[in-house]
Amino acid sequence: MVDTGGTLCHYAASPAARPGCQITAAVRRGTVPLCASCDALRSTVGKGQPGTPIPVPAAASVLDWIGLARTRLADADAEVTAAVTRARKHGHSWAAIADRLGITRQAAQQRFGNAQAGARSERQAGARRG
Numbered sequence: 433m434v435d436t437g438g439t440l441c442h443y444a445a446s447p448a449a450r451p452g453c454q455i456t457a458a459v460r461r462g463t464v465p466l467c468a469s470c471d472a473l474r475s476t477v478g479k480g481q482p483g484t485p486i487p488v489p490a491a492a493s494v495l496d497w498i499g500l501a502r503t504r505l506a507d508a509d510a511e512v513t514a515a516v517t518r519a520r521k522h523g524h525s526w527a528a529i530a531d532r533l534g535i536t537r538q539a540a541q542q543r544f545g546n547a548q549a550g551a552r553s554e555r556q557a558g559a560r561r562g
């Protein structure tokens with residue numbers, strides 16, 4: 433799943449649903465990694481699958497996981513900004529973009545309008561330079 437030193441349990445990202453999850457997977461049921469606690473509770477996920485122990489389970493670092501999640505969040509944010517920029521260049525309205533983002537038109541314009549203004553001023557600076 434995520435490289436945090438050890439393999440994360442399938443339910444590591446669901447603390448509300450699985451408060452007793454031990455985070456670090458100890459066994460695989462098919463392709464689903466589970467910690468010992470979640471393996472004991474398993475219902476539908478992995479049911480009927482033979483278990484494959486994960487050799488020498490290293491402890492997953494929840495602090496490393498925070499860093500990885502933050503990196504992926506930044507990557508996803510950059511992807512959304514790129515998609516919005518492309519959508520604007522393809523003539524889509526702020527209202528249509530806002531609808532897909534689940535925010536108001538004004539919020540979309542405030543959040544992403546600057547990225548477009550930044551791209552414009554970079555182009556203009558480039559045009560002036562050469």
Ligand SMILES: [Zn+2]
Binds near residue numbers: 442454467470471
């Ligand atoms: Zn678990």
